[in-house]
Amino acid sequence: MDAVVVDDLTKEYRTRKGPVQALTGISFRVERGEIVGLLGANGAGKTTAIKILCGLLRQTSGRAEVFGVPSSRPEVARHVAALLEGSRNVYWRLSVEENLRFFAGLQGAPPREARRRTQGLVAQFGLEDKRRTTANLLSQGMKQKLALACALVKGTPLLLLDEPTLGLDVETSHELRGFIRELARSQGKTVLLSSHDMGVVEDTCARVVILAQGRVVADDLVPNLLALFRTRAYRVSLRDGLPDGARAQLEARLSALRPLEAERALEVELPPEQDVYTLMDALREAGVAVEGVSRAEPNLEDVFLRIVRGQNEGER
Amino acid sequence: MSRLWTFLAVLTRFFIELKRYPFNTLSGLATLYLIFLLLFAGARYAQGLGVNLFGESLEGLVVGFLVWTFAIAAYSDLSWELMREAQQGTLEQLYMCPLGFRFVTLSWIAGSFLTSLVMVAALLGLMMVTTGHFLRLPLGTLLPLLFLTLAPVYGIGFLMAGLALVYKRIQAFFQVLQFVFVALVALPSDAAWGKALPLSLGTRLLGRAMVDGETLFTLPLGDVLVLIGTGAFYLLLGIGVFRLFEGIAKDRGLLAHY
Ligand SMILES: Nc1ncnc2c1ncn2[C@@H]1O[C@H](COP(=O)(O)OP(=O)(O)OP(=O)(O)O)[C@@H](O)[C@H]1O
Ligand SMILES: [Mg+2]
Numbered sequence: 001m002d003a004v005v006v007d008d009l010t011k012e013y014r015t016r017k018g019p020v021q022a023l024t025g026i027s028f029r030v031e032r033g034e035i036v037g038l039l040g041a042n043g044a045g046k047t048t049a050i051k052i053l054c055g056l057l058r059q060t061s062g063r064a065e066v067f068g069v070p071s072s073r074p075e076v077a078r079h080v081a082a083l084l085e086g087s088r089n090v091y092w093r094l095s096v097e098e099n100l101r102f103f104a105g106l107q108g109a110p111p112r113e114a115r116r117r118t119q120g121l122v123a124q125f126g127l128e129d130k131r132r133t134t135a136n137l138l139s140q141g142m143k144q145k146l147a148l149a150c151a152l153v154k155g156t157p158l159l160l161l162d163e164p165t166l167g168l169d170v171e172t173s174h175e176l177r178g179f180i181r182e183l184a185r186s187q188g189k190t191v192l193l194s195s196h197d198m199g200v201v202e203d204t205c206a207r208v209v210i211l212a213q214g215r216v217v218a219d220d221l222v223p224n225l226l227a228l229f230r231t232r233a234y235r236v237s238l239r240d241g242l243p244d245g246a247r248a249q250l251e252a253r254l255s256a257l258r259p260l261e262a263e264r265a266l267e268v269e270l271p272p273e274q275d276v277y278t279l280m281d282a283l284r285e286a287g288v289a290v291e292g293v294s295r296a297e298p299n300l301e302d303v304f305l306r307i308v309r310g311q312n313e314g315e316r
Numbered sequence: 317m318s319r320l321w322t323f324l325a326v327l328t329r330f331f332i333e334l335k336r337y338p339f340n341t342l343s344g345l346a347t348l349y350l351i352f353l354l355l356f357a358g359a360r361y362a363q364g365l366g367v368n369l370f371g372e373s374l375e376g377l378v379v380g381f382l383v384w385t386f387a388i389a390a391y392s393d394l395s396w397e398l399m400r401e402a403q404q405g406t407l408e409q410l411y412m413c414p415l416g417f418r419f420v421t422l423s424w425i426a427g428s429f430l431t432s433l434v435m436v437a438a439l440l441g442l443m444m445v446t447t448g449h450f451l452r453l454p455l456g457t458l459l460p461l462l463f464l465t466l467a468p469v470y471g472i473g474f475l476m477a478g479l480a481l482v483y484k485r486i487q488a489f490f491q492v493l494q495f496v497f498v499a500l501v502a503l504p505s506d507a508a509w510g511k512a513l514p515l516s517l518g519t520r521l522l523g524r525a526m527v528d529g530e531t532l533f534t535l536p537l538g539d540v541l542v543l544i545g546t547g548a549f550y551l552l553l554g555i556g557v558f559r560l561f562e563g564i565a566k567d568r569g570l571l572a573h574y
Binding site for chain 1: 317318319321322324325326328329332333336404405406408409410411412413414415416417420563566567568569571572
């Protein structure tokens with residue numbers, strides 16, 4: 001059984017200013033033990049999808065199930081815990097430990113078990129010195145860690161994480177990425193996470209689902225998406241920049257040419273009939289001093305931008 | 317078993333917040349006591365002039381005031397708690413309780429009932445010492461009667477909580493209801509329609525138990541049945557309205573917004 005099944009899911013918010021179509025028939029699945037990234041620009045519908053999956057929002061139509069349980073039923077909470085936007089999911093006036101124990105208890109864990117899990121998470125997140133500090137006195141990043149720990153303390157097999165690394169410093173963000181990977185690897189947890197930080201997504205997710213204007217525009221393994229957009233692009237760094245006239249000369253021979261970094265480098269995309277020797281010849285003939293040439297690999301951010309932009313152009 | 321742990325977790329949290337703000341709790345108690353002293357002085361004065369302001373006796377005043385205090389606490393604990401959770405962003409997490417949000421609210425009610433009981437017992441002690449009128453406390457009769465009297469108030473609490481989920485800023489309306497409660501407590505419940513209203517019949521019956529020493533079995537059966545019936549009616553009505561608004565909130569995505 002899949003951990004998450006979303007099938008033809010639609011959400012239309014009724015507001016005073018008329019209906020807002022947040023999701024238009026999206027479908028995707030998440031298998032047990034997978035870490036999947038849910039990507040999309042602001043307003044693409046990520047939070048809406050996540051909230052429907054944890055039963056906080058009622059869909060207009062379509063199916064949303066977690067381990068076979070329709071998400072509108074309260075029992076769905078036995079299988080899923082969520083970190084919702086920002087760090088506003090904890091009790092400000094309760095200490096770190098009290099928060100953790102409360103959420104374990106809310107899930108039905110016996111007190112001894114709740115204490116055991118609390119201790120484990122406090123240690124894991126490095127919050128030992130803050131155990132007895134009330135949440136309102138924690139720093140932004142610590143609050144975020146606490147909110148994540150509060151979702152984990154419930155011990156559910158599925159975690160929905162909406163922007164889990166928002167507001168974290170670089171080191172903490174990296175720490176958390178390792179932690180999320182570990183959840184799937186050693187504890188067999190399933191994670192669906194949304195983030196605008198492609199570094200986080202690349203580091204943790206094997207697969208991504210990309211939303212644009214409430215539709216799924218891509219759903220594939222990260223390496224496949226990267227391969228899809230792998231071009232024959234080369235990056236040429238220049239010793240002395242572009243000499244006068246060289247640019248026009250190069251543009252006549254190479255179709256896709258892009259000067260980068262104040263003309264200290266070039267990016268060139270070669271059509272199928274040209275190879276790297278054509279490129280080198282063209283550069284030499286234009287009198288350009290080359291320092292080095294490397295293959296420009298697309299990263300997830302490029303892929304994401306291309307897919308989303310392509311989608312926008314398609315709409316127009 | 318998990319029900320017990322969830323219940324205890326909710327209760328523990330309720331008490332931790334109470335304990336962390338002892339000043340709020342104590343100043344609340346002191347304010348109530350002051351209000352009572354003023355009322356009592358006023359009623360005494362009026363009695364001296366031959367006017368019975370609060371029914372037949374000053375004991376009636378004590379009982380009425382206690383019920384009012386309890387009612388305010390009962391209804392505001394539920395709706396304030398809900399608004400606070402919504403503001404804090406924790407309401408969504410409570411909605412993700414596997415036993416359902418209603419279980420959480422029922423646990424709140426239990427917590428609120430217990431704390432109010434302690435508060436009101438303390439207040440009653442003070443009042444009895446101040447007035448020199450000592451009331452009977454047949455707990456076996458008082459507790460069920462008290463719960464039945466308050467059931468409609470919990471119903472109103474649910475109703476207001478439901479409204480608060482969707483319309484958010486309704487605090488002003490909240491305050492008005494406190495005065496409505498005064499009227500209901502003070503209302504003579506002889507007329508049939510008066511018996512059907514929240515609070516007023518229950519207050520009378522509690523008065524008879526505390527002042528005249530009547531028990532559940534010596535009180536008129538008809539009245540006790542009416543109390544049970546109206547209690548169930550208002551409570552279910554309140555819960556029904558709450559569910560309706562909860563549905564609207566889930567539809568429009570309002571659980572997180574404040
Ligand atoms: N409660 C609401 N009422 C009305 N419209 C809403 C509500 N919540 C979201 N929307 C609208 O639904 C659409 C999708 O919003 P959603 O919050 O799901 O986007 P998102 O992908 O999470 O964006 P972000 O990256 O900014 O968090 C947006 O157009 C938004 O304005
Ligand atoms: Mg969002």
